[in-house]
Amino acid sequence: MYDLIILGSGPAGLTAAIYASRAGPDFAVIEKEYLGTGQIAFAERVDNFPGFYGIDGYTLGDKLREHAEALGTEFIEGEVTALSKNGSAWEITLADGSSLEAKAVIYALGASPRKLGIKGESDYLGRGVSYCALCDGAFFAGKTVAVVGGGDTALSDALYLSKTSEKVYLIHRRAEFRANKTLADKVRASENIELVLNAVPTEITGGENVESIAITQDGASRELAVSGVFAAVGTLPNTALVKGIAELDETGYIKACEDGATSAKGLFAAGDVRTKNVRQVITAAADGANAVISAGKYLNR
């Protein structure tokens, strides 16, 4: 049995690994993706992590990982499918059916892109539906696409796609964007981005690939002919595994303060899964450090 198992290898999990290596417990990190570093890998540029101005997210993630590796961190590849407590031990089950035991767990599984939750979305995944404009945008060069969302990611995606696509519909449920003003001004000034505001997508249809997206706008329904639909409607915390184990708030975040302690003894939350005001690399890293200190106190109690 391990003293501590850290679930997740994003900035929170990797920082926890760095602190745990130095604190001394017998521990391991479970990573869902081989050599993965979480959502930060997808950030084009990170300008607010101290000491690394202008670094791309992929490189920053790798640096965090190399740091944890240099201190001797053991990584175990596997997707966590269940978490339970037997007496004082936590049991962690992985997708391949194997399981691990630990006296304490740091839960740092991050967040995933929120789905639109409409008909056709999953059927057309990889056939025109995408959650990554940077990955798939080039396949829609010269074509018409839709971006759904009103935050920084949605507007950045719309601008990125507008460079190569014929036309970009930006579908947003409100009249105003949540995105920063610079981005919003750029989007409004773009000649081939058409704003579709106060509109909600209802269905994605097509043949082999996406051909259109249906929307409801001001009470009326219509269809927009598009070859691609890029969803950027925020993220959801990956907290399904702790439902019924630890207390969550109404939006699904694990209730925990700076020390990471949850309502379940021996379970500590770190990073985007936790209730907090700012979800950035810097706060994820801070959470990882705090959670290890709290786990240490718990183990030595």
Added chain:
Amino acid sequence: MPAKITAAEFGSEVLGSEIPVLADFYSDSCIPCKRMSPILSQLESEYEGKLKIVKINTNFEKELTEKYGVLAAPTLILFKNGEEVSRIRGAAKKDELIGLINSN
């Protein structure tokens, strides 16, 4: 590391191959594609002589990308005797790839 091939080599390297070929349609700006790289390298040595793995850059090989209707990066297509037998759209875990290879 799997070799990068161009459209000109596609006929001989993929369609004309005597052993099955896993073609990785990838792009440099795609993070999931980067994550796949070490996995594909491992599979290449584990399946040496039984499976060939090639990489096709979708930004440079637009005709091939369009011909095979690739709309997601990465897209992994398994070819056998010059025919597509299966494909995975988006990043895949090593186990999924092994499943794809072994079931065909």
